[in-house]
Each structure stands twice: as C-alpha cells, then as structure tokens.
Amino acid sequence: MDKRSKIYVAGHRGLVGSALRRKLESKGYANFIFRTHRELDLTNQQAVNEFFEQERPEYVFLAAAKVGGILANSTYPAIFIYENLMIEANIIHASYKYGIKKLLFLGSSCIYPKMAPQPLKEEYLLTGPLEETNEAYAVAKIAGIRLCKHYNQQYGTNFISVMPTNLYGPNDNFDLETSHVMPALVRKFHEAKVNNQPEVIVWGTGKPFREFMHVDDMAGACVYLMESFNADDIGEFVNIGVGKDITIGELAELIKEIVGFEGKIKLDTSKPDGTPQKLLDITKLNSLGWKARIALNDGIEQTYDWYQSQIK
Numbered sequence: 155m156d157k158r159s160k161i162y163v164a165g166h167r168g169l170v171g172s173a174l175r176r177k178l179e180s181k182g183y184a185n186f187i188f189r190t191h192r193e194l195d196l197t198n199q200q201a202v203n204e205f206f207e208q209e210r211p212e213y214v215f216l217a218a219a220k221v222g223g224i225l226a227n228s229t230y231p232a233i234f235i236y237e238n239l240m241i242e243a244n245i246i247h248a249s250y251k252y253g254i255k256k257l258l259f260l261g262s263s264c265i266y267p268k269m270a271p272q273p274l275k276e277e278y279l280l281t282g283p284l285e286e287t288n289e290a291y292a293v294a295k296i297a298g299i300r301l302c303k304h305y306n307q308q309y310g311t312n313f314i315s316v317m318p319t320n321l322y323g324p325n326d327n328f329d330l331e332t333s334h335v336m337p338a339l340v341r342k343f344h345e346a347k348v349n350n351q352p353e354v355i356v357w358g359t360g361k362p363f364r365e366f367m368h369v370d371d372m373a374g375a376c377v378y379l380m381e382s383f384n385a386d387d388i389g390e391f392v393n394i395g396v397g398k399d400i401t402i403g404e405l406a407e408l409i410k411e412i413v414g415f416e417g418k419i420k421l422d423t424s425k426p427d428g429t430p431q432k433l434l435d436i437t438k439l440n441s442l443g444w445k446a447r448i449a450l451n452d453g454i455e456q457t458y459d460w461y462q463s464q465i466k
C-alpha cells in the first residue's frame with residue numbers, strides 16, 4: 155500500500171472500521187472509499203459488484219459484519235449467519251473479480267471449538283464443536299476464512315485473514331440488550347452512579363475468562379500486516395490479541411472503580427456465561443513483529459471518556 159492507494163474500508167462507521175479509518179488517516183493514507191449501509195447494501199450481490207466495477211478499489215479492509223453480544227447472537231442466529239455469509243461472499247468474490255491487490259478479512263476468536271486447549275492456537279480451527287451461543291456467527295466467520303484461503307489457492311489472490319480477540323473502544327454498541335460485555339458494563343456502572351442506584355447487574359456467574367483488546371491496537375496490527383505481509387507469509391490466518399485475560403467478575407470490579415460507582419455488584423445467573431475461556435495464542439503475531447500497547451486500564455478510561463462525550 156502506498157499513501158495514494160485507493161482503499162475501501164467496509165463497515166467504516168463500526169467499532170473496527172472506524173478505528174481502521176483513524177489509523178490509516180493518521181499514517182497519511184488519503185484516498186478512501188466509504189459507503190454507509192444505506193448507500194450500499196453489502197448483502198446484495200449485484201449492488202456490491204456494481205460498486206466494485208465503478209470504484210475499483212486497490213485494497214479492501216473487510217470490517218463490515220453483523221455483530222452482537224451473547225444475547226443478540228443466541229436470539230437471532232438466522233440473521234447472524236445469513237448476513238455475515240452474504241457480506242463476506244459478496245465482497246470477497248467481487249475483490250477477486252475486479253482484481254484488487256490485497257484484502258484483509260476480520261474474523262473473531264469465537265471461531266474456535268468451545269473446549270479447545272488454551273491459549274488458542276491458529277491450528278485448533280475446526281477441531282471440535284463450537285460454543286452454542288454464537289455458533290451461527292462463528293460458522294459464517296469460518297466460511298470467510300475458508301473463502302480467503304480457497305480464493306488464494308485457486309485464483310492466486312492475496313487475501314489475509316485475522317482473528318481478533320474481544321474488542322472494545324469508541325463507536326462500540328452500547329445498547330444493553332445487544333452489546334458485548336465491555337460497553338454494557340461501562341454504561342450500567344455509569345448510569346448506576348449518576349442515578350444513585352444501589353447495585354449493578356452483571357450477567358452469568360462472573361467466572362468466564364475473556365481477553366480484551368482496545369480497537370486502536372487491533373487497527374494498528376491490521377494496518378501493519380497489510381503494509382508488510384502477504385497471504386503467503388501469514389498462512390491461513392493470524393490471531394490478534396493481547397495474550398492476557400481476566401474474569402468477567404474482575405472486569406466488573408475494574409470498570410466499577412474507573413467509573414467511580416460505590417454500590418454493589420449483583421450476578422444474574424439466569425443469563426448465559428457463554429464459553430468458559432477464549433484466550434488467543436499470539437506467538438504468530440509476535441513473531442511477525444507486532445505487540446499490543448494499550449493497557450486495559452487506560453483503554454477502559456479512554457472508552458469511558460468517549461462514552462461520556464457521546465451522551466452529553
């Protein structure tokens with residue numbers, strides 16, 4: 155990629171896409187193509203082909219996806235599998251058809267088998283059954299990895315796949331029903347503090363472990379990989395994580411402290427825990443020369459500041 159390369163960031167208004175945009179702009183890239191959901195329906199193959207034919211991007215960051223937390227995923231599995239399969243198939247096929255130079259596909263750490271050994275190495279893909287609460291999403295993301303792999307194999311394309319751990323940061327979804335745990339807890343503790351509520355409800359047992367990465371770190375890793383490596387250097391895909399995890403109970407305590415809430419934490423065990431742990435093995439990423447920089451504490455503080463600036 156050079157600074158004048160024509161870059162399409164699919165999903166540029168979401169958590170990941172907006173971070174990619176910030177990172178690319180800060181590095182001096184200036185020739186972007188963006189389309190909002192309203193302007194381009196990525197599940198519509200004809201519309202996607204027409205867009206590629208007209209715009210002819212050189213590089214594609216595929217950050218558009220139907221995403222959601224544990225409840226949304228288990229309540230709307232048909233929507234999650236259908237929309238993600240369509241988005242990936244349309245963009246990946248058009249990228250091949252219109253001869254783009256390189257594509258980066260973003261998956262998720264939920265692609266790994268529920269009971270795989272920890273930390274999760276790339277080679278554990280498809281070695282056992284998936285976690286039920288997000289199986290639909292995971293199957294679609296696995297299909298995306300294999301689309302990239304097989305297009306590279308058959309057509310000689312240069313499509314890279316990355317599997318980020320649980321991400322958080324600005325432009326996340328803070329809706330309490332459909333969000334992931336980090337934005338949900340930032341919002342719950344904030345609202346409990348300003349409304350002087352005695353307690354905050356945390357779903358599940360608080361025992362599952364999760365690894366959290368600030369989305370700016372993850373965008374840094376993606377741009378670094380796109381600038382320096384090809385699909386052949388990376389293999390089927392590479393994990394992107396920080397290499398450390400904490401329990402949901404510990405996360406709740408940390409957010410409580412950062413927000414400054416003085417009441418109690420109450421567990422709602424009628425809600426699902428999801429997978430017990432999904433810590434990524436980041437040996438491959440480190441060996442490619444990249445390491446995360448943003449400490450969890452700092453990242454949560456920055457996210458809380460951003461959240462407060464949005465609700466004013």
Ligand code: GDP
Pocket residue numbers: 222223224225264288320332333334335336338339355356357358362364402425426427428429
């Ligand atoms: P997951 O990583 O795919 O399981 O997705 P989530 O980020 O939605 O949930 C992670 C863990 O946090 C699960 O064990 C949830 O039960 C737990 N959790 C605790 N409180 C909340 C909450 O308010 N919202 C969400 N989404 N998860 C919560």
